[in-house]
Amino acid sequence: MPDLNAKSPVWAMIVLSDVTSTRRMEQVRSDFVANVSHELRSPLSALLGFIETLQGPASSDPEASARFLSIMESEAQRMARLIDELLTLSKVEADEHITPDDVISVDQIISDVAGLLSVRAMAKGMKLRTLVEKDLPPITGDADELTQVFQNLLSNAINYGSEDTDIRLDIGLVENLPETGVPGIFVSVTNHGEGIPAQEIPRLTERFYRVDKGRSRSMGGTGLGLAIVKHIVARHRGHLEVKSEVHKETSFTVMLPRFDENIL
Structure with missing residues (x-):
């Protein structure tokens, strides 16, 4: 007969999960919502104040009314830019x-962009x-x-460059992209x-990060432009590189894979 007084073994299972990445993503989302709220609240508060x-x-003051309406238009445009860039x-x-x-020509895109912003x-x-190298292949x-x-x-480059200086656009071949x-x-x-100070460069492509917040806002910046650049370059399996010397020159370099008909 079995011994009814004998104790059955007790088993326990311990499951350990690393939630570091989950917590990090939660913090990123929280910071993003807080930043968006702040960026929208500022122009919205200004609009409500002027109204x-x-x-x-x-x-009853036509001159003051015209001045306030001009500021309101500027703040509304700032909100529209922010929403467009968020989308x-x-x-x-x-x-x-x-x-x-799509198979495209980079030098043609650069020519169109330069013409658009030349004024x-x-x-x-x-x-x-x-400065464009001859016979560039498509990408x-x-x-x-x-x-x-x-x-x-x-x-x-135009916004943060010094007046009466040159902006150089160089386009050429690169033998090997860093990642691929x-x-x-x-x-x-x-x-x-x-x-740009060296310690600021790693954070340039963070959403809403600005080296000079006051200057960026006065120029209509949303703090999302370089984040958009980073993600588009990543989607193209390219590489973004930033080099800068304080009070001298700053270069942003985008590297993109050439068109390879064997991949199609």
């Missing part, structure tokens, strides 16, 4: 695992100088997204100005 003023004493960033992040497959450069006494990519990349980079080792094409945008 209240226009409904009061300023309603762009969200789309690029969602599609980052899908490599674009802004001339307003600061700047000259855009483009595989998305023309609209790469246009956004180079518009953002060239726009920053495949041959590619590089595009460098170089300006002369205050430069």
Whole structure:
């Protein structure tokens, strides 16, 4: 007969899970929501303040009313830019695992972007100088997204460059991309100005990060331009490199894989 007084063994299972990455993602999401709320609240508060003023004493002062309406328009445009860039960033992040497959010419995109922004450069006494290697091969990519990349980079070069200086656009071949080792094409945008301190460079592509917050906002920056650049370059399986010397020059270099017909 079995011994009814005998104790059965007790088993226990311990499961250990590393939640570090989960906590990190939760913090990133929390910070993102807080930043978006702050960026939208500032212009919204300004708009509400000016509306209240226009409904009061300023309603009988045409000059003050015109000035306030101009500021309100500027703040509304800032909110619109922020929303547009949030939507762009969200789309690029969602599609980052899908490599674009259109065959395009980078030098043509650079020519179009330079033509589009040349008037802004001339307003600061700047000259855009483009140096393109001959017989560049095409790349595989998305023309609209790469246009956004180079518009953002060239726009920053104009905004943060010193007046009456040159902005250099260099386009050429690169033998091996850093991450993949495949041959590619590089595009460098170089300006002369205050430069970026070395300790700030690793954080430049973070969402809403600004080296000079006051100056960035006064120029209409949203703090998302370089984050968009980073994600578009990643989607193209490319590489982004930043070099800067304080009070000298700053270069942003985008490297992209060449078109390879054997991959199609």
